Amino acid sequence: MSGYVLAIDQGTTSTRSIVFNDRYAVVGVGQQEFTQHFPRSGWVEHEPADLWTTTVETMRLALADAGLSAGDIAGIGITNQRETTLIWDRETGQPIHRALVWQDRRTADLCARYDAEGLEHLITERTGLIIDPYFSGSKIAWLLDTVEGARAKAEAGHLAFGTVDSWLIWNLTGGRRHVTDATNASRSMLYDIARGDWDDDLLRALDIPRALLPEVLDCAADFGTTDPAILGTGVPILGVAGDQQAAVVGQACFSPGMIKSTYGTGCFALINTGTDRVASTNRLLTTIGYRLNGTTTYALEGAIFIAGAAVQWLRDGLGLIERADQSGPLAAEADPEQAVYLVPAFTGLGAPHWDPHARGAMFGLSRATGPRELARAALESVCFQTADLLEAMHKDWSVEGERTVLRVDGGMVASDWTMQRLADLLGAPVDRPMVLETTALGAAWLAGHKAGVWPDMEGFAAGWRPDRRFEAAMSEEERARRLAGWRDAVRRTLTR
Numbered sequence: 145m146s147g148y149v150l151a152i153d154q155g156t157t158s159t160r161s162i163v164f165n166d167r168y169a170v171v172g173v174g175q176q177e178f179t180q181h182f183p184r185s186g187w188v189e190h191e192p193a194d195l196w197t198t199t200v201e202t203m204r205l206a207l208a209d210a211g212l213s214a215g216d217i218a219g220i221g222i223t224n225q226r227e228t229t230l231i232w233d234r235e236t237g238q239p240i241h242r243a244l245v246w247q248d249r250r251t252a253d254l255c256a257r258y259d260a261e262g263l264e265h266l267i268t269e270r271t272g273l274i275i276d277p278y279f280s281g282s283k284i285a286w287l288l289d290t291v292e293g294a295r296a297k298a299e300a301g302h303l304a305f306g307t308v309d310s311w312l313i314w315n316l317t318g319g320r321r322h323v324t325d326a327t328n329a330s331r332s333m334l335y336d337i338a339r340g341d342w343d344d345d346l347l348r349a350l351d352i353p354r355a356l357l358p359e360v361l362d363c364a365a366d367f368g369t370t371d372p373a374i375l376g377t378g379v380p381i382l383g384v385a386g387d388q389q390a391a392v393v394g395q396a397c398f399s400p401g402m403i404k405s406t407y408g409t410g411c412f413a414l415i416n417t418g419t420d421r422v423a424s425t426n427r428l429l430t431t432i433g434y435r436l437n438g439t440t441t442y443a444l445e446g447a448i449f450i451a452g453a454a455v456q457w458l459r460d461g462l463g464l465i466e467r468a469d470q471s472g473p474l475a476a477e478a479d480p481e482q483a484v485y486l487v488p489a490f491t492g493l494g495a496p497h498w499d500p501h502a503r504g505a506m507f508g509l510s511r512a513t514g515p516r517e518l519a520r521a522a523l524e525s526v527c528f529q530t531a532d533l534l535e536a537m538h539k540d541w542s543v544e545g546e547r548t549v550l551r552v553d554g555g556m557v558a559s560d561w562t563m564q565r566l567a568d569l570l571g572a573p574v575d576r577p578m579v580l581e582t583t584a585l586g587a588a589w590l591a592g593h594k595a596g597v598w599p600d601m602e603g604f605a606a607g608w609r610p611d612r613r614f615e616a617a618m619s620e621e622e623r624a625r626r627l628a629g630w631r632d633a634v635r636r637t638l639t640r
């Protein structure tokens with residue numbers, strides 16, 4: 145059997161399919177963007193058909209790019225934007241509504257009601273999450289309450305709920321499989337991450353029928369075989385993980401204490417806590433990192449909403465740069481004497497503050513402040529927010545004597561200046577890997593290993609190669625001074 149694996153990375157703004165060979169090198173890529181729908185302020189939807197057709201088309205493009213056919217592929221791995229919620233009719237396969245995207249805030253009132261009903265403790269204890277519209281639970285409830293006839297059909301077992309992985313697998317297998325994996329289930333606000341099952345108390349509290357839910361499998365498992373009509377021959381789907389968890393796998397963060405941080409539009413940092421299900425006292429999320437052979441590895445997660453988006457703001461909002469890669473060189477020329485801070489709370493602040501009402505602010509402006517200082521403030525804001533997450537993680541949990549090393553990936557890590565500043569402000573080394581497609585690589589490893597054509601965890605981890613390590617070079621005193629300035633800026637921005 146060949147060592148080629150096809151990974152589908154269904155993200156928030158685009159779908160990518162990537163073919164890897166057995167030396168983890170990318171040999172074929174297909175990518176397509178699709179339309180974002182914003183029917184009202186705070187509402188974000190995707191057309192389910194777009195998620196499906198871009199998946200099929202990019203799979204075909206990636207195979208053609210690699211000069212391979214489906215018969216050469218040992219297995220498919222799927223990784224996906226998490227929490228995004230779909231419900232469809234089991235008979236017709238037709239969605240009852242557009243997908244409600246993870247960013248969608250329409251269920252804020254519903255969540256406030258759950259909070260008022262005193263559900264926070266139950267939800268956090270069982271799922272490791274906090275009550276927030278971000279997760280799937282309230283989105284499912286909204287769909288059942290809003291779409292005419294949906295609740296009755298759901299109770300009669302005629303409807304299926306799924307995150308994007310489930311939706312794609314349903315379609316890839318010609319409607320034969322209704323499944324998901326443990327990492328995606330752990331983002332639903334309905335899944336008991338200790339017992340590894342949907343939670344009846346929560347289903348009752350949110351009024352969601354069990355008949356709606358998919359079967360939950362390990363991340364490396366038999367998720368079904370693709371309908372031969374799609375690629376010319378059936379290919380087994382053998383790996384699934386939510387995109388941030390797939391990055392943990394792709395970065396080979398398999399030992400407790402290892403941390404990965406992905407810098408795309410937002411930033412998601414996860415620390416592997418092994419088999420310890422750590423309850424955060426610093427407002428981080430407890431989540432399933434991966435589940436293999438029935439054994440769950442847990443993680444603490446911190447989510448920041450604005451990372452690369454701050455660079456987009458410099459480009460599209462302020463017009464200070466034409467391309468994202470100009471931000472680092474511009475920041476490098478900033479006046480070191482000016483202490484300018486940007487708190488990029490454009491859509492509120494995520495972990496560890498969770499203040500949805502906060503809005504962006506700048507501090508320390510003078511007549512001398514110009515584009516260079518604003519660029520530096522924008523890039524540094526991403527570093528400072530990471531420092532806050534890591535501090536919260538270490539307050540919650542740490543491995544005795546372990547030195548923190550951060551493994552980074554995502555579009556923004558192309559910026560050497562930002563990565564150096566990140567190391568400086570964290571006071572810890574930052575490792576950038578050779579293969580930057582770590583999310584897809586993680587999904588590919590799950591499938592490739594399950595197919596028996598890629599090595600085990602240790603063998604895969606040994607193949608992880610750094611492109612560059614950024615070592616902290618800032619003095620401890622300067623680091624402390626800058627962090628204090630940042631924290632003062634955040635304090636002045638928070639609304640509560």
Ligand SMILES: Nc1ncnc2c1ncn2[C@@H]1O[C@H](COP(=O)(O)OP(=O)(O)O)[C@@H](O)[C@H]1O
Nearest residue numbers: 408409452453455456468469554555556558559
């Ligand atoms: N050289 C660079 N310097 C700074 N930011 C960058 C650079 N290249 C890309 N970015 C930022 O990274 C983000 C794109 O990363 P990507 O991982 O593709 O994001 P996503 O998957 O969320 O769409 C954009 O917000 C962009 O502004």
Ligand SMILES: O=P(O)(O)OC[C@H](O)CO
Nearest residue numbers: 155156225226246387408
């Ligand atoms: O599609 P991305 O890369 O923006 O990731 C989205 C996250 O999974 C949301 O939790």
